[in-house]
Amino acid sequence: MSDSTTGKLHKTALTPPTHTTPPAKFSHGVRKGNVLQVAGQVGFLPAVAGQAPTPAGPTLREQTLQTLANVRAVLEEGGASWEDVMMVRVYLTDTAHFAEFNSLYNDYFADLKEAPAARTTVYVGLPAGLLVEIDALAVLG
Amino acid sequence: MSDSTTGKLHKTALTPPTHTTPPAKFSHGVRKGNVLQVAGQVGFLPAVAGQAPTPAGPTLREQTLQTLANVRAVLEEGGASWEDVMMVRVYLTDTAHFAEFNSLYNDYFADLKEAPAARTTVYVGLPAGLLVEIDALAVLG
Amino acid sequence: MSDSTTGKLHKTALTPPTHTTPPAKFSHGVRKGNVLQVAGQVGFLPAVAGQAPTPAGPTLREQTLQTLANVRAVLEEGGASWEDVMMVRVYLTDTAHFAEFNSLYNDYFADLKEAPAARTTVYVGLPAGLLVEIDALAVLG
Numbered sequence: 001m002s003d004s005t006t007g008k009l010h011k012t013a014l015t016p017p018t019h020t021t022p023p024a025k026f027s028h029g030v031r032k033g034n035v036l037q038v039a040g041q042v043g044f045l046p047a048v049a050g051q052a053p054t055p056a057g058p059t060l061r062e063q064t065l066q067t068l069a070n071v072r073a074v075l076e077e078g079g080a081s082w083e084d085v086m087m088v089r090v091y092l093t094d095t096a097h098f099a100e101f102n103s104l105y106n107d108y109f110a111d112l113k114e115a116p117a118a119r120t121t122v123y124v125g126l127p128a129g130l131l132v133e134i135d136a137l138a139v140l141g
Numbered sequence: 142m143s144d145s146t147t148g149k150l151h152k153t154a155l156t157p158p159t160h161t162t163p164p165a166k167f168s169h170g171v172r173k174g175n176v177l178q179v180a181g182q183v184g185f186l187p188a189v190a191g192q193a194p195t196p197a198g199p200t201l202r203e204q205t206l207q208t209l210a211n212v213r214a215v216l217e218e219g220g221a222s223w224e225d226v227m228m229v230r231v232y233l234t235d236t237a238h239f240a241e242f243n244s245l246y247n248d249y250f251a252d253l254k255e256a257p258a259a260r261t262t263v264y265v266g267l268p269a270g271l272l273v274e275i276d277a278l279a280v281l282g
Numbered sequence: 283m284s285d286s287t288t289g290k291l292h293k294t295a296l297t298p299p300t301h302t303t304p305p306a307k308f309s310h311g312v313r314k315g316n317v318l319q320v321a322g323q324v325g326f327l328p329a330v331a332g333q334a335p336t337p338a339g340p341t342l343r344e345q346t347l348q349t350l351a352n353v354r355a356v357l358e359e360g361g362a363s364w365e366d367v368m369m370v371r372v373y374l375t376d377t378a379h380f381a382e383f384n385s386l387y388n389d390y391f392a393d394l395k396e397a398p399a400a401r402t403t404v405y406v407g408l409p410a411g412l413l414v415e416i417d418a419l420a421v422l423g
Contacts, residue, residue, distance in 0.1 A: 008423045009421075009423035010396070010423065011365075011366075011368065011396045011397045011421075011423075012397060013397030013398070022398070024384050024387065024388050025387060025388045025390075025391035025392070025394060025398045026370070026387075026398050026399060026400060026401040027397050027398050027399065027400050027401075028400065029400050030368050030369075030397050030398075030399060030400050032368060032421045032423065033421065033423075035368060035421050037368045037369045037399075037400045037419070038400060039369075039400035039401050039402060040400075040401065040402030040403065040404070089402070091402075091404050124404040124405055124406050125377060125404070125405030125406070126377075126404065126405065127377050127380065128377070133402065133404065135369075135400070135402045137369075
């Protein structure tokens with residue numbers, strides 16, 4: 001991350017094996033020094049070459065679990081884990097999904113050892129068929 | 142925040158006395174090193190044991206002032222203040238609320254000594270009855 | 283940024299020459315230490331004294347390019363550039379705008395040398411006439 005000749009920090013693109021090389025000028029995540037930012041992830045299954053991205057399924061449960069797995073893949077690609085995450089931003093499309101989302105979220109994080117991340121949940125529009133998007137900011141210790 | 146034997150930074154959950162222990166796997170705020178992230182706060186009155194969270198009132202004014210008080214409580218629990226805040230994210234539900242919100246916001250921050258935080262304001266859906274949600278990122282000096 | 287007598291970091295407001303002094307208690311951007319946060323920018327043309335803010339035009343193309351120019355102006359005012367940006371948050375108003383937005387975004391960032399920033403794009407409400415808002419978090423190396 002840091003150039004041994006100049007001491008300057010570099011920004012590293014994080015592309016987990018489950019993700020495609022980004023089709024556009026964004027990264028799935030980046031790390032610079034002890035800061036790691038995960039881009040907005042949705043419930044796409046691991047990428048298959050030559051195939052369009054496919055959601056894990058139509059349900060909130062399927063998409064939430066896949067989205068969390070996708071965030072984790074980016075964290076791990078950058079040498080971090082959920083334990084390092086400071087902030088999780090959750091974008092849902094329907095306030096009626098909140099209770100079920102929370103239940104899935106709590107189960108998923110049942111074994112956290114560090115303090116859970118702060119979180120903001122708001123209700124927005126997403127591309128057709130997608131019910132949830134999540135991004136995360138981590139600070140490594 | 143840092144473990145004297147390993148030098149590793151710890152993430153600390155921030156739970157002000159006005160807030161309930163989070164009912165789910167999130168924190169009202171977290172601090173790690175010099176970074177403090179406040180989770181999305183809404184206009185709930187100080188928690189009363191055994192009672193459901195209650196908004197400060199139905200109006201934008203009541204909810205905005207309570208929301209700002211709730212953000213401040215988390216900042217202070219982490220040893221920070223509004224002076225340390227870099228970014229405030231404001232989620233309103235109605236573009237018609239912008240002028241009044243701004244007026245309340247300006248009055249609230251009239252006595253800031255440091256540069257005011259950057260801010261982004263967007264219009265989203267929130268759970269029924271809630272008109273405003275705010276989160277904040279602080280960097281301590 | 284740091285007070286030579288106390289060693290304390292200061293937060294500096296970033297007000298590019300193209301921007302008005304903020305009319306309210308927020309900053310167009312702030313820098314503290316190596317963290318720079320750009321506030322939500324929209325497609326307003328460079329400010330003209332005594333004139334209300336004017337969008338660059340009614341189209342997504344005009345507003346996107348102006349918005350990106352406005353984010354860049356704040357970055358540069360703080361001694362940073364797009365190369366330092368970790369996260370770009372994009373707020374659009376219509377999912378039908380995504381393809382065109384992406385195409386403009388990719389062209390705009392064609393010459394980036396560092397890893398592109400992570401990005402989250404969601405669809406929200408914005409004040410009438412505005413089609414896009416963008417904010418950015420940079421970490422300087």
